[in-house]
Amino acid sequence: MRIQFTTGDARRDPGLGAIMSERRQLINLAYRLLGSLADAEDVVQEAYVRWYAMTARQREAIENPGGWLTKxxxxICLDQLRSARARRESYVGAWIPEPLPDRTEWTEGRPGGTASDPADRVTLDESVNMAFLVVLESMTPAERVAFILHDVFRYSFAEVAEIVGRSPAACRQLASSARRRMRASHAPAAPAARSADVVRDFKRAWEAKDIAALIGLLDPDATALADGGGLVNAAPHPVAGAEEIARYLIAVAGRLSGQTILERTVNGRPGLVVQHEGITTSVIALDVAGDRITRFWAVRNPEKLRTWTA
Structure with missing residues (x-):
């Protein structure tokens, strides 16, 4: 059950507005930590449940409610990250973070067909592009939490230490280690306008089943991952190399009869969406460096496409 608040609630509890104003910040934090909007929403819900489980006197004694909720x-995210490792080891195929649409499309595809709360929208900056989130997946839970809290949300290491349960010096080392991972794995992306041009050319070549054009748009060392979660067919292992990926995509195109490929913003960067009769069946994030695509992530797990399907 989710806690629901109304304007009348805010009038009866003057502090409610201030508390609920933290919701967007919490959603943004939890999504970056977990890579899943559904899990992020559950975490924020649980944080509010714990807040209102306290007595009014206990809540009044907390000088910084936003800081308390963040902590x-x-x-909760740290605990989930630790347990997620075991869950993802049993996940069928690759695990790719849940893709997010552009905010202009954010109101579509909510469970039950309802519009999303604007406060739930995740800010689509460089810290949510797919390449960034995938590197986060390679970090230990403590590294990920320390890095996101300090480098992205600008919390002090003393504040991070209270959440991670380690000393400020240890948290500084965790963030430093995470930073090295990010630098080693995360090459600078091409400007958005150039990326959009490359993605558009890629879409046209895919629709035309032009294998030579696809190979020309893919970096020779490009990699492709597809996430179906065992619910739908997807490549169980990464596909590596421009020619191998192009041939795989041509084979996939042969099964896309009656489907439409659309240019869309995916996690703040140019990407593609495959639809069948108006229903989104795949969301594709692309990493472009220079004039070529270096990485290709296709999410086909329906549970991760709920914000895309009306």
């Missing part, structure tokens, strides 16, 4: 949400 609780951060600790």
């Amino acid at each position: 609780v949400a951060g600790r």
Whole structure:
């Protein structure tokens, strides 16, 4: 059950507005930590449940409610990251973070067909592009939490230490290690306008089943991953190399009869969406460096496409 608040609630509890104003910040934090909007929403819900489980006197004694909620949400995320490793080891195929649409399309595809709360929208900056999130997946839970809290949300290491349960010096080392991972794995992306041109050319070549054009748009060392979660067919292993990926995509195109490929913004960067009769069946994030695509992530797990399907 989710806690629902109304304007009348805010009038009866003057502090409610201030508390609920933290919701967007908490959603943004939890999504970056977990790579899943559904899990992020659950974490924020649990943080509010714990807040209202306290007595009014206990709540009044907390000088910084936003800081308290962040600390609780951060600790819940840390616990989930630790348990997620075991869950993802049993996940069928690759695990790719849940893709997010551009905010202009954010109101579509919510469970039950309802519009999303604007406060739930995730800010689509460089810290949510797919390449960034995938590198986060390679970090330990403590590294990920320390890095996101300090480098992205600008919390001090003393504040991070309270959440991670380590000393400020240890948290500084965790963030430094995470930073090295990010630098080693995350090459600078091409400007958005150039990326959009490359993605558009890629879409046309894919629709035309032009294998030579596809190979020309892919970096020779490009990699492709597809996430179906065992629910739909997807490549169980990464596909590596421009020619191998192009041939794989041509084979996939042969099964796309009656489907439409659309240019869309995916996690703040130019990407593609495959639809069948108006229903989104795949969301594709692309990493472009220079004039070529270096990485290709296709999410086909329906559970991760709920914000894309009306």
